[in-house]
Amino acid sequence: MNTFAPQAAKSFAVKPKLDPSGEELGELLEVSMGPHHPSTHGVFRMDVVLDGEKVVKLKPVFGYLHRNHEKIGENISYLASMPYTDRLDYFCSMTNNWAYALTVEKLAGLAVPERAEYIRVIMAELTRLQNHTCLIGFFVQDMGALGTPMMYAFREREKILDLFEEVSGARMMCNYMRFGGVRVDVNDEWIAKTKKVVADYSKFLDEFGTFLTENEIVLARTQFVGVLPKDLAINASITGPMLRAAGVNYDLRKVDKYGIYSRFNFQVPLGEHGDIYDRYMIRVLEMRESIKILDQALRDIPAGPVMDPKAKLRGFRPKAGEVYGRVEGPKGELGFYLISDGSPNPYRYRVRPPSFINLTILEDMCLGHNISDAVVILGSVDIVLGEVDR
Amino acid sequence: MIEEGLKNELQKQGVYVTTLEDLYNWGRANSVWPLTFGLACCAIEMMAASMARFDLARFGAEVFRPSPRQADLMIVAGTVTKKMAPLVVRIYNQMPEPKYVIAMGACAISGGPFKQGYNVLKGVDRYLPVDVAIPGCPPRPEALIHAIMTLQEKILNQKLTGPDRPRHLNADVPGEFPVPVYGKHDLEPSKNPAVWQPPVIQR
Amino acid sequence: METLEQIQTRLAAAVPSAKVEILANDCAAGERSLLVDAANGFAVAKFLRDDAQLLLDYCSNVTGIDWPDKEITEKIKVKQTVDGVEKEVEEVKKTLRPGYLEVVYHLYSMTLKHGPIVLRLRTGNRADQTHLPSLTPLWRGAEFQEREVYDLYGVLFDGHPDLRRILMWDEFEGFPMRRDYLAPDDFEYEPTPHDEVLEAAKKHYPTEVKA
Numbered sequence: 137m138n139t140f141a142p143q144a145a146k147s148f149a150v151k152p153k154l155d156p157s158g159e160e161l162g163e164l165l166e167v168s169m170g171p172h173h174p175s176t177h178g179v180f181r182m183d184v185v186l187d188g189e190k191v192v193k194l195k196p197v198f199g200y201l202h203r204n205h206e207k208i209g210e211n212i213s214y215l216a217s218m219p220y221t222d223r224l225d226y227f228c229s230m231t232n233n234w235a236y237a238l239t240v241e242k243l244a245g246l247a248v249p250e251r252a253e254y255i256r257v258i259m260a261e262l263t264r265l266q267n268h269t270c271l272i273g274f275f276v277q278d279m280g281a282l283g284t285p286m287m288y289a290f291r292e293r294e295k296i297l298d299l300f301e302e303v304s305g306a307r308m309m310c311n312y313m314r315f316g317g318v319r320v321d322v323n324d325e326w327i328a329k330t331k332k333v334v335a336d337y338s339k340f341l342d343e344f345g346t347f348l349t350e351n352e353i354v355l356a357r358t359q360f361v362g363v364l365p366k367d368l369a370i371n372a373s374i375t376g377p378m379l380r381a382a383g384v385n386y387d388l389r390k391v392d393k394y395g396i397y398s399r400f401n402f403q404v405p406l407g408e409h410g411d412i413y414d415r416y417m418i419r420v421l422e423m424r425e426s427i428k429i430l431d432q433a434l435r436d437i438p439a440g441p442v443m444d445p446k447a448k449l450r451g452f453r454p455k456a457g458e459v460y461g462r463v464e465g466p467k468g469e470l471g472f473y474l475i476s477d478g479s480p481n482p483y484r485y486r487v488r489p490p491s492f493i494n495l496t497i498l499e500d501m502c503l504g505h506n507i508s509d510a511v512v513i514l515g516s517v518d519i520v521l522g523e524v525d526r
Numbered sequence: 527m528i529e530e531g532l533k534n535e536l537q538k539q540g541v542y543v544t545t546l547e548d549l550y551n552w553g554r555a556n557s558v559w560p561l562t563f564g565l566a567c568c569a570i571e572m573m574a575a576s577m578a579r580f581d582l583a584r585f586g587a588e589v590f591r592p593s594p595r596q597a598d599l600m601i602v603a604g605t606v607t608k609k610m611a612p613l614v615v616r617i618y619n620q621m622p623e624p625k626y627v628i629a630m631g632a633c634a635i636s637g638g639p640f641k642q643g644y645n646v647l648k649g650v651d652r653y654l655p656v657d658v659a660i661p662g663c664p665p666r667p668e669a670l671i672h673a674i675m676t677l678q679e680k681i682l683n684q685k686l687t688g689p690d691r692p693r694h695l696n697a698d699v700p701g702e703f704p705v706p707v708y709g710k711h712d713l714e715p716s717k718n719p720a721v722w723q724p725p726v727i728q729r
Numbered sequence: 730m731e732t733l734e735q736i737q738t739r740l741a742a743a744v745p746s747a748k749v750e751i752l753a754n755d756c757a758a759g760e761r762s763l764l765v766d767a768a769n770g771f772a773v774a775k776f777l778r779d780d781a782q783l784l785l786d787y788c789s790n791v792t793g794i795d796w797p798d799k800e801i802t803e804k805i806k807v808k809q810t811v812d813g814v815e816k817e818v819e820e821v822k823k824t825l826r827p828g829y830l831e832v833v834y835h836l837y838s839m840t841l842k843h844g845p846i847v848l849r850l851r852t853g854n855r856a857d858q859t860h861l862p863s864l865t866p867l868w869r870g871a872e873f874q875e876r877e878v879y880d881l882y883g884v885l886f887d888g889h890p891d892l893r894r895i896l897m898w899d900e901f902e903g904f905p906m907r908r909d910y911l912a913p914d915d916f917e918y919e920p921t922p923h924d925e926v927l928e929a930a931k932k933h934y935p936t937e938v939k940a
């Protein structure tokens with residue numbers, strides 16, 4: 137068998153368009169918007185069937201980045217899985233770390249000192265800021281503004297990445313949280329720098345807002361496009377800014393009150409129509425709320441240790457049992473489900489990925505719209521392939 | 527060949543003398559256009575390298591072309607999985623000569639932290655010839671800039687005639703590589719023997 | 730939210746044929762789970778979703794777990810007559826607990842903001858009785874996750890609208906996340922192998938010169 141023969145191209149196929157009685161009306165075009173495309177979301181493929189320019193059917197295909205993170209998790213110890221959680225949603229490594237650390241702390245009954253809780257909140261909200269900033273940059277690029285908004289977004293992101301690098305050693309894959317606290321302490325200089333970055337961020341948001349929020353092109357392309365109704369959103373297990381844009385008030389920071397979020401005064405912005413413009417505005421408003429939380433946390437952070445003195449990391453063997461822990465990541469509910477059987481490795485290590493589940497209703501949102509809208513709708517879902525495929 | 531002293535003298539008078547080889551290589555090296563081929567986390571560092579802080583455009587990598595037909599350089603940034611590998615090879619085949627490959631990050635070099643994977647290709651060099659490899663997980667944008675500079679040095683030092691002339695001037699060496707097919711448990715073939723042989727270990 | 734025992738009594742009234750068991754969970758903050766037999770899984774899930782006090786409208790997580798056949802050794806004391814004297818002797822008894830595949834659903838309520846209720850369904854065995862009812866008609870969010878459990882574990886969901894592989898390529902055979910899956914041997918080059926990787930690597934190295 138000649139295994140080197142080129143395969144027949146499956147990307148363009150023409151099908152007949154039938155009316156309900158079976159008569160042929162025209163032609164439908166099947167296009168594979170393949171894993172390699174100019175959009176920046178990663179190796180994600182959509183099999184789209186088009187009637188002219190309108191989308192008739194859309195099936196997402198992924199698995200092009202399936203790196204079997206869960207199988208690796210079963211073969212290595214609990215602590216050794218922490219660097220792998222960085223690489224799940226590679227924009228938000230701090231919240232991934234926190235979700236995993238929270239789950240293991242629930243499993244083993246570890247307590248986290250005050251200062252570590254404040255540091256965790258600061259890191260998580262900084263992560264939320266830089267994630268939403270990048271998302272707006274990518275989302276506007278998907279609409280056609282190639283390059284320039286991304287330059288502004290990445291300029292701000294670099295300031296936050298400098299803070300992360302100073303405290304954990306790496307810009308993106310921080311590997312910073314540990315079971316029972318954080319790895320190293322932050323000093324007063326870092327707190328002062330963070331305060332300055334956060335103070336400048338509001339000005340940056342105002343600048344971005346004047347360019348984008350009342351921009352004619354953004355309004356024309358995003359209002360009433362990709363509408364997600366409230367009931368479908370709940371039934372399809374959508375979480376995160378997409379759910380709140382549809383009008384459902386469910387934010388894990390307020391529902392589960394994990395960490396010390398109950399001490400902070402912030403609101404949960406809600407959308408009304410569930411279209412792309414609402415999702416964009418929700419993210420901008422969430423950034424403003426994050427700045428409020430950061431101001432409060434940076435003001436109130438106490439002195440003290442940053443690791444639980446009773447937590448032992450060598451020979452860590454939690455009792456047999458299972459637990460499900462979740463946090464409000466910037467993309468939605470990130471959960472970890474761990475089953476322990478008393479040995480140093482988990483028996484089952486499962487990641488509940490928000491991007492994967494938020495893709496369930498991609499087809500429903502895109503039907504009837506143009507194919508160019510499908511690209512923008514995908515941009516507003518905010519997926520990261522590292523999380524979708526794990 | 528012209529000696530350096532004569533060259534400098536002539537330059538002071540406004541006369542530039544060079545060889546055709548140097549001119550040709552200089553033009554190619556300073557205008558390498560990469561293909562947007564980010565697969566995973568390293569793609570974000572690649573994007574950050576092309577942004578305002580670590581500007582990659584000053585090295586000639588002015589525009590990142592989305593279409594392989596218009597690109598010179600494929601920066602394989604991120605883990606290449608077995609599901610994605612046939613597409614990587616097919617896109618490489620679509621690039622016109624002369625073309626180069628930079629394997630960015632530990633995953634593209636050898637599988638990286640995900641090496642114990644049933645779906646992870648243990649290095650993109652199993653199917654494609656790699657010119658520069660950047661270690662790191664993810665490598666900093668400065669490392670990517672260093673890799674582009676290393677590639678530029680490699681291009682500048684290429685000899686256009688003789689047995690080690692580059693591939694696009696040598697009709698005997700193939701520029702297109704066979705595309706693997708999805709098998710039942712693994713890709714078939716699992717590596718391309720013409721491109722990669724497991725090295726002999728001396729212990 | 731009410732306790733699992735109260736839910737169990739109300740389930741016994743609503744779906745009488747269901748066999749619902751509460752499983753313990755000994756770790757620090759773990760939640761106990763409801764184990765339901767596969768035949769009545771759909772009816773029980775529908776009750777949990779539609780009941781006015783529970784209203785579990787959000788299916789957060791669907792997980793597949795592989796429990797292979799396990800040999801349980803127990804030491805039991807048996808009375809035996811040895812040399813005419815009745816003594817208690819310790820005997821080692823080995824039982825085989827047959828393996829099965831398990832699917833765990835974490836259910837929350839977005840309207841009433843409570844949860845979680847953990848629902849478990851188990852298959853008959855790991856070989857031929859791997860069918861379970863699909864809960865996708867009740868919670869659309871389970872669609873992709875059940876496809877993933879099918880792809881990686883081999884559980885067939887009856888009633889799923891589109892059951893096909895999601896993460897691996899379509900021509901792939903086998904179920905990779907099972908405990909007895911053997912990954913293909915493509916570790917031809919390892920700079921410093923040891924343990925089982927060394928055994929696998931020895932098959933590949935063409936010549937080895939012992940320094």
